[in-house]
Amino acid sequence: MSLLGLDTSTAAVAACVLRDDGEAFEFSPEPVALRRRPAHATELMPAVVGVMERSGVAWRELDAIAVGVGPGSFTGLRIGLATARALAVANGLRLRPVSSLGALAQGIDPSGTAVALPVIDAKRGEVFAAAYEGERVLWAPFAARPKGLAERVRKAGLAPLAAGDGSIRFRGVLEAAGIRIPPDESGAHVVRALHVCRLAATAPGEPPEAVLPEYLRAPDAQPR
Amino acid sequence: MAYGPGTRDGVILAVETSCDDTCAAVVTAGGEIRSNVIASQGLLHSRYGGVVPEIASRHHLELVDAVTADALEAAGTGLEEIDTVAVTRGPGLIGALLVGLSSAKALAAVRRLPLVPVDHLHGHVVASTLGPEPIEPPYLALVASGGHTFLARVDVPESYTVVGQTLDDAAGEAFDKGARLLGLGYPGGPAIDRLAEKGDPEVFDFPRSAPGELDFSFSGLKTALLYAIRDLGEGEADRRRPDLAASYQRAIVDALVSRTRAALEREGLRRLAIGGGVAANSELRAAVQALGVPVWVPPLELCTDNAAMIGGAARFLRPLPYPDYLSLDAAARIS
Numbered sequence: 001m002s003l004l005g006l007d008t009s010t011a012a013v014a015a016c017v018l019r020d021d022g023e024a025f026e027f028s029p030e031p032v033a034l035r036r037r038p039a040h041a042t043e044l045m046p047a048v049v050g051v052m053e054r055s056g057v058a059w060r061e062l063d064a065i066a067v068g069v070g071p072g073s074f075t076g077l078r079i080g081l082a083t084a085r086a087l088a089v090a091n092g093l094r095l096r097p098v099s100s101l102g103a104l105a106q107g108i109d110p111s112g113t114a115v116a117l118p119v120i121d122a123k124r125g126e127v128f129a130a131a132y133e134g135e136r137v138l139w140a141p142f143a144a145r146p147k148g149l150a151e152r153v154r155k156a157g158l159a160p161l162a163a164g165d166g167s168i169r170f171r172g173v174l175e176a177a178g179i180r181i182p183p184d185e186s187g188a189h190v191v192r193a194l195h196v197c198r199l200a201a202t203a204p205g206e207p208p209e210a211v212l213p214e215y216l217r218a219p220d221a222q223p224r
Numbered sequence: 225m226a227y228g229p230g231t232r233d234g235v236i237l238a239v240e241t242s243c244d245d246t247c248a249a250v251v252t253a254g255g256e257i258r259s260n261v262i263a264s265q266g267l268l269h270s271r272y273g274g275v276v277p278e279i280a281s282r283h284h285l286e287l288v289d290a291v292t293a294d295a296l297e298a299a300g301t302g303l304e305e306i307d308t309v310a311v312t313r314g315p316g317l318i319g320a321l322l323v324g325l326s327s328a329k330a331l332a333a334v335r336r337l338p339l340v341p342v343d344h345l346h347g348h349v350v351a352s353t354l355g356p357e358p359i360e361p362p363y364l365a366l367v368a369s370g371g372h373t374f375l376a377r378v379d380v381p382e383s384y385t386v387v388g389q390t391l392d393d394a395a396g397e398a399f400d401k402g403a404r405l406l407g408l409g410y411p412g413g414p415a416i417d418r419l420a421e422k423g424d425p426e427v428f429d430f431p432r433s434a435p436g437e438l439d440f441s442f443s444g445l446k447t448a449l450l451y452a453i454r455d456l457g458e459g460e461a462d463r464r465r466p467d468l469a470a471s472y473q474r475a476i477v478d479a480l481v482s483r484t485r486a487a488l489e490r491e492g493l494r495r496l497a498i499g500g501g502v503a504a505n506s507e508l509r510a511a512v513q514a515l516g517v518p519v520w521v522p523p524l525e526l527c528t529d530n531a532a533m534i535g536g537a538a539r540f541l542r543p544l545p546y547p548d549y550l551s552l553d554a555a556a557r558i559s
Contacts, residue, residue, distance in 0.1 A: 040322075041322055041552070041553045042551040042553050045333060045550040045551065046550045049333065049547060074278065074281070074319070075319050078281055078282075078285050078322065078323050079322050082285055082288060082326035082330070083326045083330045085327070086328075086329075086330035086331045087330045087333075087334060089289055089292075089331070090334035090335065091334060212286065213285070219279050221276040221278065221279060
C-alpha cells in the first residue's frame, strides 16, 4: 500500500510518501522551521508534489492519504486539511486522520520505554499535549497552561521525555517538573510526515469531507 | 465576443471563500453559468453582530468540499471535465481565503490543470458580463458591499481602474452599523430595506458626505443616526424606527447615486453595472434606473459574494500553468 502523508500543525510543513515497498520519501523540516513565520500556503503543495515526484508514485497509484489533524495552528491545520481533502476527493480516495501529537510522540522515544509527552505550542500562553506509553494513550490530547501541564506530570509521578515546539518554548517550566527535553536543535521536535504515514497504516479511512481539525479550543468570539 | 488572453474554450470550476459565504460555481469560457452554489453563514454570524474570522474559516473548511461537489453536480459535470480552476486570492479574510485557495490548488494540481488566481473585486466588477445579455465595455461599475464600496472604469474586461472609493466604512458596513443602532439583525441591509418600506425617507435629514471628487464617506452617517436616536429618546426613537430606517437608507443611496452620476459624466461613460451585496437594495436598484443610461443589475445571487463572478473574471485572465501556482499564497489586501 502506498500512502501520502502530511502535517501542518506547527509552523513547519511536513510531507511524505510511504511507498508500497516500504521505502519512504520524506520532506522533513529542520527544527529551526518551528520558529519561523508559518508559510503553509506557499510550502505545502511544493513539498507534496516534491515527495510524489521523488517516489515515482502516480496519484492514481496511491491507496490513501493521511493527514495530521492537530491539535496545533488553526490556520495551518485548515490549509493542511483543505489540501488533503481536495487531493483525496480528486483521486477518489479515503482520508486517514492522525493525531499530530501522536505523530510527534513517535519521534520522541523510538525504544518505547519512556513515557512520551508531545507538546505543541498552542499560542496565547498555552500548550497542546498528550502522553503515550508505547502504543497506549495515557492522556488524550488536551490544552493547558505550561504550569498546569507541569503540575499534572508532577502529580502523576511521571518522568516523561518531551518534544515539540511547545516544549522548547516552555522548557524552563517543564524541566523544573522533571520533564526531560532534548536540545532545541534536535529533530525530535518536528512532526514528521513519515510518522503520520506509519500511524495511518492501520487507521481506518474516512470520507474526506468528514475529516476536520482537532481544534481543542473554541473560537474567542462571544455571542452578543 | 472575444477578449484578452484568458479567453479559451473550456469549462471553469471557480471557488470563492473570501468572507462568510462558501461558494463554488461552474462557468464556461463563453459566459454561461452552469451552476452557482452559495452556502451562506449569515445566520451563524448574526449572533455575533458581524463576521467572526475564526468561525468563518472553520465553516469554510466544513463546507468547501460539499459545496464544490454540489456545483459540479448541478452543472451536470465532474472534475474530469473541468479545464481550468479559478479561485479568489484576495482581498478578504486571510484565514477564510486560505481554505478555498488550498482546496483549489490541490484540485488543480492532481490533474495538472491551469489555475487562475482572481481578485475578488474584479469578480464583482465583471459580474454583469455573465449571462445571456452581457454588458460590453466601456462601462462604469458601482460595487457596494459589506467590505468594499468603489466606482471603477472598465475599458477591457481583464482589468479595471478605480475612479472613486470609500475613505472609511463600506456602504454595506453603514447598513450593518445602522441596523445595529436600530436594534435590527445582521446583515443590516435587508433588515433596513424591509423596515424602510414602512417609513418616510424625508423625515430625518442625515448628512451626505461628499469627500474628494468621486469618493465616499459613511462613517459620519452612523454617528448622525446615533445622535438622532439619542435626541428622540428611547420610546420615541422606537416608534419612529421606520422613518429613521427610511431616511438613513435614503442618505446612503443618495450618496451612491450622486457619485455614480458624477462618475458617468466625468468619465464620459454611457453604461452602468452595479454589483456587491448592497446592489440587492430595492431603493438603490430603483434609483440607478433614473440615471439616464442603460443599467445592468445582476440577479441577487451574482450581487452578493459568489463563485460564478470569480469564474467570470477568470475567463479574461491568463491562467498560471501547472506547477507555477503550487506556492501561490492568499492576500488579505491586493494593491
